[in-house]
Amino acid sequence: SAVISQKPSRDICQRGTSLTIQCQVDSQVTMMFWYRQQPGQSLTLIATANQGSEATYESGFVIDKFPISRPNLTFSTLTVSNMSPEDSSIYLCSVDRVSPRQGDYGYTFGSGTRLTVV
Amino acid sequence: QKEVEQNSGPLSVPEGAIASLNCTYSDRGSQSFFWYRQYSGKSPELIMSIYSNGDKEDGRFTAQLNKASQYVSLLIRDSQPSDSATYLCAVPSGNTPLVFGKGTRLSVIA
Numbered sequence: 427s428a429v430i431s432q433k434p435s436r437d438i439c440q441r442g443t444s445l446t447i448q449c450q451v452d453s454q455v456t457m458m459f460w461y462r463q464q465p466g467q468s469l470t471l472i473a474t475a476n477q478g479s480e481a482t483y484e485s486g487f488v489i490d491k492f493p494i495s496r497p498n499l500t501f502s503t504l505t506v507s508n509m510s511p512e513d514s515s516i517y518l519c520s521v522d523r524v525s526p527r528q529g530d531y532g533y534t535f536g537s538g539t540r541l542t543v544v
Numbered sequence: 545q546k547e548v549e550q551n552s553g554p555l556s557v558p559e560g561a562i563a564s565l566n567c568t569y570s571d572r573g574s575q576s577f578f579w580y581r582q583y584s585g586k587s588p589e590l591i592m593s594i595y596s597n598g599d600k601e602d603g604r605f606t607a608q609l610n611k612a613s614q615y616v617s618l619l620i621r622d623s624q625p626s627d628s629a630t631y632l633c634a635v636p637s638g639n640t641p642l643v644f645g646k647g648t649r650l651s652v653i654a
Contacts, residue, residue, distance in 0.1 A: 468644040468647050469632070484640070533641060533642055538586075538587045
């Protein structure tokens with residue numbers, strides 16, 4: 427199973443600033459995924475990060491707003507740029523790995539970053 | 545746009561009862577299906593995956609899949625107050641690793 431460390435766990439930021447979220451996996455993975463969960467909503471995929479290539483963004487998300495780095499097979503960062511209150515969400519990284527639960531294969535999530543923009 | 549639909553709830557069941565959570569999906573090509581549990585303020589936790597038509601049991605949890613009807617469900621037997629959470633159905637679709645439903649909020653009443 428994969429252990430994912432994500433930080434910061436929460437932050438309160440001023441509008442117009444940027445925040446970089448880090449995600450560290452305890453084993454090498456080909457792809458890492460970044461999700462957003464707005465208050466009271468489900469998860470929406472922002473982008474897929476592959477090592478050695480540019481991230482692939484989903485419709486509605488652009489690199490200028492959410493730049494992603496993937497310097498190696500165990501680490502990725504997501505930056506939320508020029509923040510506004512609408513960016514207040516939980517941001518989660520995810521990898522596809524065997525889950526701790528009886529060896530079920532699936533997608534495992536980091537603990538999340540709760541971002542509040544004021 | 546590929547979609548995953550769930551009743552938002554809340555679904556309230558008494559302790560010890562069976563909770564039944566339902567999910568429909570639009571992509572007929574989907575081959576794998578996942579149920580996640582998310583406690584308030586926590587990240588989603590995988591509780592069950594299912595790939596073949598029929599039932600898959602794991603302890604008090606049973607996932608049921610009917611690809612012809614594009615329907616997947618999760619049964620929780622002997623529901624406990626600790627099962628109170630939001631249950632998310634998720635389905636890979638095309639190049640998207642997981643498309644999530646909006647989740648069903650379950651409340652188990654002691």
